[in-house]
Amino acid sequence: MTFKSAKAFLLGLLCIFCFPACHSSSPSNKAEGVSVQDAAGHLVTVSDSSRIVSVGTALTETVYALGAGSRLVGVDNSSSDYLPQTAGLPKVGSRTALNAEGILSLKPTLVIITSDAGPPQVVDQLKTSGVTTLTLSTNYSVEAVKKKVQTIARALGLDAKGEELSNSIDNDMKDVKRLMDRALATPKVLFVGRGPNMPNATMSGSGTTIDEMIRVAGGKNPMTAFEGFKEMTDEAVVNAAPDIILMTEKSFERSGGVDGVLKFPGVALTPAGRNRRIVAVSDMYFQGFGPGIGRAIYDLTIKLHPEVNAGGKGETTTPDAGGDKR
Numbered sequence: 001m002t003f004k005s006a007k008a009f010l011l012g013l014l015c016i017f018c019f020p021a022c023h024s025s026s027p028s029n030k031a032e033g034v035s036v037q038d039a040a041g042h043l044v045t046v047s048d049s050s051r052i053v054s055v056g057t058a059l060t061e062t063v064y065a066l067g068a069g070s071r072l073v074g075v076d077n078s079s080s081d082y083l084p085q086t087a088g089l090p091k092v093g094s095r096t097a098l099n100a101e102g103i104l105s106l107k108p109t110l111v112i113i114t115s116d117a118g119p120p121q122v123v124d125q126l127k128t129s130g131v132t133t134l135t136l137s138t139n140y141s142v143e144a145v146k147k148k149v150q151t152i153a154r155a156l157g158l159d160a161k162g163e164e165l166s167n168s169i170d171n172d173m174k175d176v177k178r179l180m181d182r183a184l185a186t187p188k189v190l191f192v193g194r195g196p197n198m199p200n201a202t203m204s205g206s207g208t209t210i211d212e213m214i215r216v217a218g219g220k221n222p223m224t225a226f227e228g229f230k231e232m233t234d235e236a237v238v239n240a241a242p243d244i245i246l247m248t249e250k251s252f253e254r255s256g257g258v259d260g261v262l263k264f265p266g267v268a269l270t271p272a273g274r275n276r277r278i279v280a281v282s283d284m285y286f287q288g289f290g291p292g293i294g295r296a297i298y299d300l301t302i303k304l305h306p307e308v309n310a311g312g313k314g315e316t317t318t319p320d321a322g323g324d325k326r
Contacts, residue, residue: 036155039115039137046132046155048109055095055113057082058288059136062149063112065165065291066158074106076117082287100125112152114138114288138288140212142173142297145289165291172294179301180218182308189219189304190242190272192232192264194251201255201264202229203237209286214246217300237266244279244304245272252280279303 033047053074054060060079063072074090075083076098090106093099095114100122103111111126111133126133134155136148146166153162191204191214204210205226214221222240223230230236245261255261258278267273281303285296302309 034154034157036134036151038135040135044132044134044155046110046134048132049156051107051109052156053092053103053106053108053111054079055092055098055111055117056136056288057284058145058290059112059114059148059152060086061284061287061290061292062152062165063156065149066153066156066161068156068158071156073108074103078287082284098122100129104129104131110134110155112136112155140207140209140289142169142216142289142293145169145291145293149291169291169294172298176216176294176298176301179298179305179308183218183301183305184307185305186218186220187243187304188222188241189214189244189246190222190237190240190270191246192251192261192267193229193248194255196254201232201251203232204229209289210246212289213285213297213300214304216297217304219244219246219304232265234266234269237264238269240270242270242272243275244277245270247278247280248283248286249280250283252278 033045035043035045038044049068050071051073052063052068052071054063054072055076057076057079060072060075060083063069064083064085069085072086072089074092075086077091077094080086080089080091090102092103092106095117097119098113098117103126108131111131113123113133113135114137115135116138117123117135123133123135134151136151137144146169149165149169150159150162153159153165191210192201193204194201203223204221205228206221206224207227208229211221211224222242223236245267247255247261252261255264258276261278262268262273262276272278281300282296284290284292285300
């Protein structure tokens with residue numbers, strides 16, 4: 001062995017035993033992690049998104065839309081109610097009554113929740129257990145939806161797909177703008193709901209996904225004196241004088257169709273009641289604003305303003321009852 005070859009041999013040994021990184025030019029298989037911002041503005045590092053528990057229908061819908069449904073190992077009860085593809089997944093309770101033990105038993109590497117999920121002690125337990133927990137805003141706006149889509153996509157290492165979904169929402173909203181340019185009125189739209197175990201119907205005030213949907217689709221919610229939901233009363237409904245009664249399909253069927261809705265407090269004495277203008281839409285429209293929000297707003301715009309769709313696509317089964325002129 002020559003001096004040069006001996007020197008090279010010794011250097012090789014040093015590199016192998018003392019400097020392991022020297023002989024590995026290929027990237028590490030261990031995830032380095034990505035940092036995303038949560039609802040409070042804190043950075044959360046996600047290094048493993050292979051086992052996800054998602055709490056919130058819109059969040060779960062987003063995971064599926066990103067093509068990462070196979071990573072889900074558990075969802076909340078509401079997600080299972082509205083997303084058939086979650087039928088075979090374990091349920092971890094309702095959004096506001098989560099079970100920490102149930103979630104942790106699924107061995108998640110990432111838990112994605114909304115900021116109104118709870119109770120707080122359960123969320124704290126998840127975080128102190130060492131499971132990466134990403135809390136996202138419940139802000140109800142199209143821009144907020146896009147931000148959530150992009151954040152989840154980043155956390156899951158699917159940035160390109162997130163950008164694609166975000167662009168799709170933008171394109172849908174451009175279509176909505178074109179419809180709104182042809183709208184002739186701003187109808188007063190009262191949302192009425194009736195749950196499976198509710199003896200009385202409720203109406204939506206401000207601060208809800210419904211209130212925002214009505215506004216963005218070119219309607220006016222006449223019930224803005226209160227936030228959230230309130231039981232219907234004759235006086236309140238008659239004074240509101242809605243042009244349209246808006247409901248989910250399940251509530252509409254549960255109420256007995258148009259004739260059943262006309263028996264609700266005050267409805268028969270309103271313009272909507274006299275014109276039998278009851279609009280029923282998919283229950284998914286109001287589930288916390290998911291990646292399908294643009295298409296949902298487009299469809300609702302047509303239902304609230306049938307005049308914009310003359311000769312186009314969509315359903316226009318009820319004549320426009322008027323409303324506040326623009």
